[in-house]
Amino acid sequence: xxxxxxxxxxxxxNTDAILDAALDVFSRQGFRGAxxxxxxxxxxxxxPNLLYYFPSKEAIHVTLLSQLMDLWLDPLRHxxxxxxxxxxxxxxxxxxLEMSRDMPRESRLFANEILQxxxxxxxxxxxxxxxxxxxxxxxxxxWVAAGKIADVHPQHLIFSIWSLTQHYADFDVQVRMLLxxxxxxxxPEAERYLKALFTRLLTP
Amino acid sequence: xxxxxxxxxxxxxNTDAILDAALDVFSRQGFRGAxxxxxxxxxxxxxPNLLYYFPSKEAIHVTLLSQLMDLWLDPLRHxxxxxxxxxxxxxxxxxxLEMSRDMPRESRLFANEILQxxxxxxxxxxxxxxxxxxxxxxxxxxWVAAGKIADVHPQHLIFSIWSLTQHYADFDVQVRMLLxxxxxxxxPEAERYLKALFTRLLTP
DNA sequence: CGTGTTCTTGACCAGTTGGTCAAAAAACGA
DNA sequence: TCGTTTTTTGACCAACTGGTCAAGAACACG
Numbered sequence: 001x002x003x004x005x006x007x008x009x010x011x012x013x014n015t016d017a018i019l020d021a022a023l024d025v026f027s028r029q030g031f032r033g034a035x036x037x038x039x040x041x042x043x044x045x046x047x048p049n050l051l052y053y054f055p056s057k058e059a060i061h062v063t064l065l066s067q068l069m070d071l072w073l074d075p076l077r078h079x080x081x082x083x084x085x086x087x088x089x090x091x092x093x094x095x096x097l098e099m100s101r102d103m104p105r106e107s108r109l110f111a112n113e114i115l116q117x118x119x120x121x122x123x124x125x126x127x128x129x130x131x132x133x134x135x136x137x138x139x140x141x142x143w144v145a146a147g148k149i150a151d152v153h154p155q156h157l158i159f160s161i162w163s164l165t166q167h168y169a170d171f172d173v174q175v176r177m178l179l180x181x182x183x184x185x186x187x188p189e190a191e192r193y194l195k196a197l198f199t200r201l202l203t204p
Numbered sequence: 205x206x207x208x209x210x211x212x213x214x215x216x217x218n219t220d221a222i223l224d225a226a227l228d229v230f231s232r233q234g235f236r237g238a239x240x241x242x243x244x245x246x247x248x249x250x251x252p253n254l255l256y257y258f259p260s261k262e263a264i265h266v267t268l269l270s271q272l273m274d275l276w277l278d279p280l281r282h283x284x285x286x287x288x289x290x291x292x293x294x295x296x297x298x299x300x301l302e303m304s305r306d307m308p309r310e311s312r313l314f315a316n317e318i319l320q321x322x323x324x325x326x327x328x329x330x331x332x333x334x335x336x337x338x339x340x341x342x343x344x345x346x347w348v349a350a351g352k353i354a355d356v357h358p359q360h361l362i363f364s365i366w367s368l369t370q371h372y373a374d375f376d377v378q379v380r381m382l383l384x385x386x387x388x389x390x391x392p393e394a395e396r397y398l399k400a401l402f403t404r405l406l407t408p
Numbered sequence: 409c410g411t412g413t414t415c416t417t418g419a420c421c422a423g424t425t426g427g428t429c430a431a432a433a434a435a436c437g438a
Numbered sequence: 439t440c441g442t443t444t445t446t447t448g449a450c451c452a453a454c455t456g457g458t459c460a461a462g463a464a465c466a467c468g
Contacts, residue, residue, distance in 0.1 A: 030234045030236070032233055032237030035454080036455080036457085046418085051458085057457090111319060112319060114374070115312055115375075116237075122381075129378075130381060158382075159371060159382075162371070163368050166367075168363075171366075175363060177334060178337050178363075192357075193356065193360040197405050200354070201400075201404050214434095214444080239426085241424085241425080251447095252429090252446075257445095412465105415462105416463070420459085422456100425453080426452100426453090427453105433444105433445080433446070434446085436443070437440100437442080
């Protein structure tokens with residue numbers, strides 16, 4: 001697997017299977033807790049075959065994380081300084097909540113990495129995340145200054161959106177248990193709750 | 205180490221050192237990612253000596269978790285149905301935030317366990333956590349019914365308190381990076397922000 | 409077809425893992 | 439003090455870890 005760009009059908013199929021399986025395993029076990037055997041088994045490949053497509057366990061993890069960062073920050077990028085402030089923020093909350101519902105593994109992968117001190121992510125965090133958050137924090141600060149939303153600390157507002165939405169993915173086991181069984185879907189009520197919360201918080 | 209109750213000075217000192225070291229390691233690496241060698245080194249003991257005090261790696265982890273649950277739920281137990289509702293809840297928020305500040309390792313240990321699907325905790329979760337949360341959710345529901353706080357979903361309110369406060373421990377690396385450097389203490393501003401948030405959310 | 413390339417795998421390796429054990433070293437108690 | 443108990447450890451083990459390699463199987467294509 002020295003070639004980079006030209007992917008045959010087989011290459012595409014297998015790298016996808018590997019990354020999907022690795023997402024399963026890494027998101028549950030963390031980097032150190034995951035094993036190549038688990039990933040290989042989940043991908044339906046042999047271990048040497050994994051290492052034909054990726055040079056190392058770490059390479060799989062890094063690939064996963066860098067793909068994730070883009071996806072993960074996308075909703076924040078869409079925060080429009082010219083839109084209606086409260087509506088913009090509520091839309092952001094909802095998008096993030098949908099991501100927790102539809103991509104819980106990605107959320108847990110990210111959480112695991114941060115919990116461990118972000119050893120493989122601190123670079124990206126400073127280069128991709130920080131500038132974006134700074135930029136959006138300024139927009140929020142401008143909204144506050146203009147009296148269009150209530151007086152809130154921009155960064156902490158962003159933290160609260162992240163924590164409240166990602167909680168439903170990362171602590172999913174706990175949430176479902178406390179709401180009385182795995183059959184019930186927590187998300188419709190979560191959406192209502194968060195919408196009310198941020199409406200009351202932000203409306204001037 | 206067959207005797208259970210009668211702890212000599214040495215036993216107390218060493219089991220404490222082991223549990224403290226294990227908390228460090230488990231909270232960062234998760235159960236599978238942690239090794240007995242890491243724990244032993246951090247505790248200043250040899251690996252066989254660890255296993256003189258605890259029968260297995262899992263036993264150390266289980267001991268930590270069961271000790272933690274008690275501590276962790278303590279602030280919620282203090283929620284007083286006869287107190288002033290908003291004040292009671294704000295006090296709970298503040299206690300939880302203080303725990304994130306003063307016991308971040310415990311918070312991360314818990315987060316790690318839940319992230320992994322709570323394999324070693326699902327029992328305790330159902331037996332200790334669920335009844336307590338059910339009880340306190342009823343108190344909150346009664347406050348809502350009496351019009352003493354705004355109309356919020358009790359369980360989701362509790363989730364939001366947990367997620368918002370624990371975020372400052374679990375995602376500490378990210379928080380500090382985005383606030384501009386590890387030197388600044390995020391907690392004073394976090395306290396102000398959360399107090400305002402829950403005041404606006406709960407005041408009828 | 410045939411042949412060159414891509415893909416797959418069984419066997420293997422060195423380092424690490426959780427855990428054992430017997431014997432030595434400390435600490436204790438009379 | 440000396441014998442007993444508690445504590446500590448070096449040597450060791452089988453299972454597992456990430457990773458290698460050479461050889462075979464499947465595929466592409468003229």
